[in-house]
Amino acid sequence: MTRRQKKTLARIAAAALLTLVAALLPLEGVWKALAFAVPYLLVGWDVLWGAIRKILQGQVFDEEFLMSLATIGAFAVGEYPEAAAVMLFYQIGEWFQSVAVGRSRRSIAALMDIRPDMARVLRGGEEIELDPEEVAVGEILLVRPGERIPLDGVIVEGGGSVDTAALTGESLPADKREGDTVISGCISLTGLLKIRTESAYAESTVARILELVENSAEKKARVENFITRFARWYTPLVVASALLLALLPPLLGQGAWSDWLRRALIFLVVSCPCALVVSVPLSFFGGIGGASRDGVLIKGANYLEMLDRVDTLVFDKTGTLTQGRFAVDAIHPQAVSAEELLDIAAAAESYSSHPVAESVVLAHEGDIDRGRIGEVEELAGLGVRAVVDGRTFYVGSGRLMDRVGADWHECHLPGTVIHIAEDRAYMGHIVISDQLKPDAAGAIRRLKELGVKRTVMLTGDGEKVAQAVAEQLGVDEVHAGLLPAQKVEEVERLLAEGCRVAFVGDGINDAPVLSRADVGIAMGALGSDAAIESADIVLMDDKPSRLPLAIRIARRTMRVVRENIAFSLAVKFGILLLSALGLTNMWWAVFGDVGVLILATLNAMRCMVRIKE
Amino acid sequence: MKKTFKLEDLDCANCAAKMEAAIKKLDGVQDATVSFMTQKLTIEAEDTRFDEVVKAAVKCIARVEPDCRVILK
Numbered sequence: 001m002t003r004r005q006k007k008t009l010a011r012i013a014a015a016a017l018l019t020l021v022a023a024l025l026p027l028e029g030v031w032k033a034l035a036f037a038v039p040y041l042l043v044g045w046d047v048l049w050g051a052i053r054k055i056l057q058g059q060v061f062d063e064e065f066l067m068s069l070a071t072i073g074a075f076a077v078g079e080y081p082e083a084a085a086v087m088l089f090y091q092i093g094e095w096f097q098s099v100a101v102g103r104s105r106r107s108i109a110a111l112m113d114i115r116p117d118m119a120r121v122l123r124g125g126e127e128i129e130l131d132p133e134e135v136a137v138g139e140i141l142l143v144r145p146g147e148r149i150p151l152d153g154v155i156v157e158g159g160g161s162v163d164t165a166a167l168t169g170e171s172l173p174a175d176k177r178e179g180d181t182v183i184s185g186c187i188s189l190t191g192l193l194k195i196r197t198e199s200a201y202a203e204s205t206v207a208r209i210l211e212l213v214e215n216s217a218e219k220k221a222r223v224e225n226f227i228t229r230f231a232r233w234y235t236p237l238v239v240a241s242a243l244l245l246a247l248l249p250p251l252l253g254q255g256a257w258s259d260w261l262r263r264a265l266i267f268l269v270v271s272c273p274c275a276l277v278v279s280v281p282l283s284f285f286g287g288i289g290g291a292s293r294d295g296v297l298i299k300g301a302n303y304l305e306m307l308d309r310v311d312t313l314v315f316d317k318t319g320t321l322t323q324g325r326f327a328v329d330a331i332h333p334q335a336v337s338a339e340e341l342l343d344i345a346a347a348a349e350s351y352s353s354h355p356v357a358e359s360v361v362l363a364h365e366g367d368i369d370r371g372r373i374g375e376v377e378e379l380a381g382l383g384v385r386a387v388v389d390g391r392t393f394y395v396g397s398g399r400l401m402d403r404v405g406a407d408w409h410e411c412h413l414p415g416t417v418i419h420i421a422e423d424r425a426y427m428g429h430i431v432i433s434d435q436l437k438p439d440a441a442g443a444i445r446r447l448k449e450l451g452v453k454r455t456v457m458l459t460g461d462g463e464k465v466a467q468a469v470a471e472q473l474g475v476d477e478v479h480a481g482l483l484p485a486q487k488v489e490e491v492e493r494l495l496a497e498g499c500r501v502a503f504v505g506d507g508i509n510d511a512p513v514l515s516r517a518d519v520g521i522a523m524g525a526l527g528s529d530a531a532i533e534s535a536d537i538v539l540m541d542d543k544p545s546r547l548p549l550a551i552r553i554a555r556r557t558m559r560v561v562r563e564n565i566a567f568s569l570a571v572k573f574g575i576l577l578l579s580a581l582g583l584t585n586m587w588w589a590v591f592g593d594v595g596v597l598i599l600a601t602l603n604a605m606r607c608m609v610r611i612k613e
Numbered sequence: 614m615k616k617t618f619k620l621e622d623l624d625c626a627n628c629a630a631k632m633e634a635a636i637k638k639l640d641g642v643q644d645a646t647v648s649f650m651t652q653k654l655t656i657e658a659e660d661t662r663f664d665e666v667v668k669a670a671v672k673c674i675a676r677v678e679p680d681c682r683v684i685l686k
Contacts, residue, residue: 004622057676063627098624105650214617217648218655228630278626278649285650 001099008095012088015043019084036080044071044087061235063272070268074586077258077265082586086269093594097278100601104282104608108289114166114185114206116150122194132184132201143193152184152204153195160191167209168541169295185209208532212297216288217281219300223561227280231273238576242267245580259582266579269589275568279600280561286607287557293610295540296550303536306519307554312499313452313547314491316513317459317466319506320523321473321544322434326355328363329415329435333428341428345420347373348386348395356416359432383418394421401426414468433465441473443544448474450551454499458487458513487513504547507535521547549611557607564600571596615657616667619684620674623652628678635673641666647674654683 001009018039027035041048044067051068059065067090074083119132122140132150135141140156143149149162161173164186173189176182182195185206201207246264250257284301291298298304318324333341346364349357350373361368374387382403383396394404398419401408406421408429415433419426444455456477459466466480479490491513494501503513507522511534514520522535524542532538539546575592578584623629629649636645636654641662646655654674658666671683 053679063625094625097626101626101650105652214651214653217651217653218646220646228634231627231630232634272627274625274627277630281626281648281650 002102005095005099005102008091008098011043012091012095015039015084015088015091018042019081019088022084023081033075033080036084037075040071040075040084040087043084043091044068047087047090061239063235063274066235066239066268066271070265070589073261073265073268077262079262079586086586086590089590089594093274093597096598097274097601100605101278101282104286104289104605107608108285108292114148115210116148116184116206119150120144120147132204135197135201137197137200139197141193141195141197143188143195145188145190145192147188149182149184149186149188149193149195150204150206151195151197151201152199153182153197155180155182155193156196157194158191160193161189163187163189164541167205167295169293169546170541170543209297212299212532212538213288213292216298216300217285219302220281221284221301221305223305223558223565224280224284224301227273227276227565231277234273235271238267238271241576241580242271262585263579263582266584266586266589267576269586270572270575270579270592272593274593275597275600276565278597279564279568279604282601282604283557283560283564283607286605287553290608290610291550291553294546294549294553296546296553297532297538297540298550299536299538303519304554304557306500307502307537307551308558310500310502310519310551311452312454312456312494312501313447314456314458314494314501314503314513314517315475316487316503316505316510317457317461317469318434319508319542320504321440321457321475322436322469324506325435326359326416326432327435328359328430329433330411330413330431331428332411332431334426336427341420342430343368344388344393344427345395345418345430347388348376348384348393348420351376352378352384356418356432360418360430392423393427394423395419414465434469436469436472437542437544439543439545443547444474446545446548447551450548450555452551454494456490456494458482458490460484484509484512488516491516504544506542507532507538521550552611556611560603560607564603567603568596568600614660614663615655616663618654618656618667620647620652620654621682621684623647623649623678623681625649625678628681632674632677632681635677636670639666639669639673642670645670 022035025035047064048068050064054062054065071083071087116132118129119135120127120142121130121135122142127142135151141151141153155176155178157178159177162176162182163173165171167185184204242264245267246261249255249260284304287304288298315321331338331342342364346361347368349360350368372389376384376386378384379400382400386393394400395418398408401419401421404421405424406426408419408426411417411429411431413431415431417429417431419429421427447455455475457470457475458479460482461480463480466478470478491501491503501517502519502521503517504521504523505514506524507514507530514522514534519537520535521537521539523539537550572592575584575588626649629647633645633647636642642656642658644657656667656670674681674683
């Protein structure tokens, strides 16, 4: 609590006590009024003072003015305890809202506490501590265990595990060695790292993320704008009705002035739209802040709102649903063992730097004795002819097999197939393909459980590979062989059909698609500036399983917002109606104002709570 | 030009909405947001009149909530 909040709390407590005393004293008439006036003035003098100032400025619909009017009116009709109580509870409500918001803001700020305080730089053989903003590109940083990496860079000496939880929500630390890139904002856990900086602070990952989160409050959701517009109409309307209620029926000879005045005063007390004006932005703030803890950065409340309504998810394939790395999928030997076939292929390909060749070598666990390998000849576009252990092997495409006259056959599996033959004798083949991300299928399933109607995969790859991936993942639709511009057309077609489309990509060369979709989601953004720039929602790591999580966060936030709107309006209009009929008293009004504010605020704070997987 | 200022003691959400509405109406302001949650004021205005606009905005804020201060850096 701030000092100001503590002072207000003390005033509220003292006034509450004095109100209680006044209620217990056996006083009547003027004395009773005076006894309640003491706590009333103690707790409400600043409200009264604010009201006077507002009248001088000509602002009649200010809540302080309306509160003052209502309570003074209550004094006038002899409802002294009610007058003191309304003011007391009004202040309690204001105090509560201020504390609740302050608390939310601090806890979100703590979540985003990834700003490095200092950078330790080696300059002229000496260690000096600098502000991260003062470090130039290409300087050498020293990061000790437990310290935050202040700028993006490459490890030039040392290594160890690095905690990326603050950025990605991933609790398992990553192992980093010499030559690896490290991202600012991560914490070095075990080793002393020497890092050569690759960007200035303003362009570093940390600075970009902080900027993104801080600016997210600027983009308001439609429902927030609706509330603002609503508030502008609601208060004057209620005040006008109060005026009519106080004047019209008595003028028409329907009952006493004081009775109708009482009803009108209740109108004034419930005329503040505070519950909505506070709780709706607080819900979005909590939702966006809470999501950042799980490595889901949302650039504005409007995107959260849109994500809640998305019914079609369009995925890029490579790098989004698949890892974008080749690996051995299957080994189909003929007349030899699988190990033997892989051993021959790996030995033959061991000098090649082609990604396909590298994946074969990688799959071969254990060392390849280079001494076994004799002459190796690269046959451009076909494969290699290699002499291993004195025997001659052909390793490569089907066309190579045709050329040597081996009796080969196609594989039923999709992917790149490497055939192996010893002279003319076919030995089998190895299937290499882009690997699915381990959580991709689970993510698609979860999305369907969440009610996403269509899942679509777009890829530049061939039909056969695309179909196989889609089948394994359970994606509904596939469009293969697309150029980047055609991906935009696909998304536009879906939009024209009336689908609410979220596009998920890696942000590297799909910026136009990201911006065309209703919501553009980039994943694997850690270290990719392009993705952070072009997307509306950024997943810091590259796990598709964050997608259902992001949708659930959006759904919960919107549910809380709708609950609060429905609840506040129902209670307020209900009380207005009952009051007009004379069925309520001032205590109802207090609940309609402060009670609703507190309940709606508490409900909104739920948005910050982490969703469990 | 677009600039963000920190606000101190911005205590009521409705006030923030009022400030925002008032600042948006100022001459020379292209866009403005007052965020109660982040306690920040963002003003987008013409470069040549920026200082003048900021001064007027500070006045708007003082009118709505005299306790609220704008931290000008």
